Amino acid sequence: MTKCPCCASPRIMSRNHGRTVGGAVGTVGGVAGGVASAWRGATAGASLGASAGVIAGPAGSLLGSIAGAAIGGLVGGAFGCELGTRVGEAVDENLLDNLECLSCGHTFSRSS
Numbered sequence: 001m002t003k004c005p006c007c008a009s010p011r012i013m014s015r016n017h018g019r020t021v022g023g024a025v026g027t028v029g030g031v032a033g034g035v036a037s038a039w040r041g042a043t044a045g046a047s048l049g050a051s052a053g054v055i056a057g058p059a060g061s062l063l064g065s066i067a068g069a070a071i072g073g074l075v076g077g078a079f080g081c082e083l084g085t086r087v088g089e090a091v092d093e094n095l096l097d098n099l100e101c102l103s104c105g106h107t108f109s110r111s112s
């Protein structure tokens, strides 16, 4: 059981600032990257289909592009959030004073 090094209280809370920020940043980056790559793929597929006359006209191309971007954004966001959260957890554990005493407000890291 972790205790406060200042007042020895067992009422300790994890702050997890790095985890929260990392998850948010990772989600945004992942969505942006996922949409961008999916959009490129969808646009390439749409122009290819249009030039070949296979896909059902401009409306079909547009719908395909939007669906591709949406799926890419969801997948990218999920991966980005996971990655960012893990990086943030590592930052919390190693760099930040991640623990806060609820009795006296002292902040400290697990190792100290």
Ligand SMILES: [Zn+2]
Pocket (backbone or CB within 6 Å): 004, 005, 006, 007, 008, 009, 101, 102, 103, 104, 105, 106
């Ligand atoms: Zn304390």
